[in-house]
Amino acid sequence: MTITWDSVDVGTELPPQSFTLQRVDLIKYAGASGDFNIIHWNERFATEVGLPGVIAHGMLTMAEAVRVVTDWTGDPGSVVEYGVRFTRPVPVPDTDAGATLEVSGKVTAKNDDKTVTVTLTTAFEGQTVLAKAVARVRLP
Amino acid sequence: MPLNPDFVGRTYPAGEPYLVSRERIRAFAEAIGDTNPAYRDVSAAQALGYADIVAPPTFAIVLALRASTQVAHDPELGLDYTRVVHGEQRFAHERPIVAGDELVVITTVESIREAAGNDMITTRGDISTTAGEAVCTAHSLLVSRGADA
Numbered sequence: 001m002t003i004t005w006d007s008v009d010v011g012t013e014l015p016p017q018s019f020t021l022q023r024v025d026l027i028k029y030a031g032a033s034g035d036f037n038i039i040h041w042n043e044r045f046a047t048e049v050g051l052p053g054v055i056a057h058g059m060l061t062m063a064e065a066v067r068v069v070t071d072w073t074g075d076p077g078s079v080v081e082y083g084v085r086f087t088r089p090v091p092v093p094d095t096d097a098g099a100t101l102e103v104s105g106k107v108t109a110k111n112d113d114k115t116v117t118v119t120l121t122t123a124f125e126g127q128t129v130l131a132k133a134v135a136r137v138r139l140p
Numbered sequence: 141m142p143l144n145p146d147f148v149g150r151t152y153p154a155g156e157p158y159l160v161s162r163e164r165i166r167a168f169a170e171a172i173g174d175t176n177p178a179y180r181d182v183s184a185a186q187a188l189g190y191a192d193i194v195a196p197p198t199f200a201i202v203l204a205l206r207a208s209t210q211v212a213h214d215p216e217l218g219l220d221y222t223r224v225v226h227g228e229q230r231f232a233h234e235r236p237i238v239a240g241d242e243l244v245v246i247t248t249v250e251s252i253r254e255a256a257g258n259d260m261i262t263t264r265g266d267i268s269t270t271a272g273e274a275v276c277t278a279h280s281l282l283v284s285r286g287a288d289a
Contacts, residue, residue: 025173032164032171033202049222058226063172063198070197075188076178076236079197083230083279132228135197 003073005114005139014072014105014118019064021056021090022098029060043094051089058086061101061129065122068105069135080115081136088129099124105135114138143218143259143284147249152210154244157270158203162239165195172196185238195237201229204265204278207245211263212282219261219284227260227281234274242270250279257286 026040035057038045046054062084070076092099102123109117120133162182169179177184178194185193212219237243250262265278 019173025171028167028171032168033205035201035205059198059201059229060172062229063174063196066197067172067174070174070176074176076176076194076196077188077190077233079233081230081232082197083228085228086226 003139005110005116008107008110008116008139010107010110012107014068014107016102016104017068017071019067019101019103020098021060021064021092021101022096023054023092023094025098026054026056026060026092029057029063033057033059035059052091054092054094055089056092056099058084061086061090061122062133064101065103065120065130065133066135068103068120069118069137072105073137073139078137078139079135080138082134084120084133085131086129087131088124088127090124090129101129108134111136114140142254143252143261144216145252147211147214147217147261148252150211150249152207152247154246155206155210157242157244158206160195160237160239160241160243162193164202165193165199165237165239168199168202169196190236190238192239195239197231197233197236198229199237200231200233200265200267200276200278203243203245203267204247204280207247207265208263208280208282211247211249211261217261219259219282221284223285225283225285227283228279229281230279232277232279234276237267237275241275243267243275244270245278259284259286 122130267276
């Protein structure tokens with residue numbers, strides 16, 4: 001079903017999703033993005049610099065969160081603007097369970113140019129890890 | 141150590157063009173675990189009106205990161221890269237990146253400031269095709285954590 005601009009209102013909620021990250025996902029993301037910062041794969045180094053352990057790339061968390069929008073519209077090109085502030089690291093333990101992000105989204109503005117503003121909430125262990133996570137989304 | 145304020149307004153020229161391949165987009169989609177067919181299948185992307193497979197909304201970081209690393213590692217800037225964390229990121233897309241795009245990035249230092257003992261630098265990466273078509277603007281805030289922060 002295509003989501004149209006006429007069919008949504010301020011307050012419309014997007015289907016929430018959870019995304020699980022394991023260590024292997026951080027390795028894959030490092031390779032795919034070119035971000036090989038040591039804190040994303042080396043436990044020894046990460047703890048030495050005062051982190052709770054290996055942490056997910058902020059950009060990986062940002063990429064997961066917006067899937068709530070692209071899965072809602074079906075069209076990745078519908079996201080015309082997307083920004084976040086990284087407020088809290090997401091430690092990814094060396095376990096099968098990994099770390100799980102809970103993402104929800106809500107339409108917070110309807111704009112004249114056939115876009116809507118979606119505000120995303122991304123939580124890890126009950127705490128928000130992305131602030132000001134806002135996407136402007138073009139709808140048919 | 142405070143960052144060199146002379147860097148505000150400085151622009152870094154586009155390096156070698158980046159040719160966006162289908163395989164790079166597929167690998168990025170695979171890394172974020174996203175099974176959207178528009179990231180993999182040409183006919184699915186074409187059904188949405190694109191010439192070729194589409195990149196996820198944050199794929200542009202691949203280009204922006206390469207460009208901003210050039211700034212962050214400039215020795216004259218005085219940034220201790222081992223203490224840098226990503227503070228904020230924003231993308232404004234003129235259109236989605238698609239496979240086959242040949243892209244260049246021009247990076248500009250927009251601001252440098254200090255707050256609570258941390259050095260902060262914002263950069264803007266203007267991503268366009270080699271033919272001059274604007275594709276995406278990437279805004280990044282990098283924070284270098286002060287020794288006491």
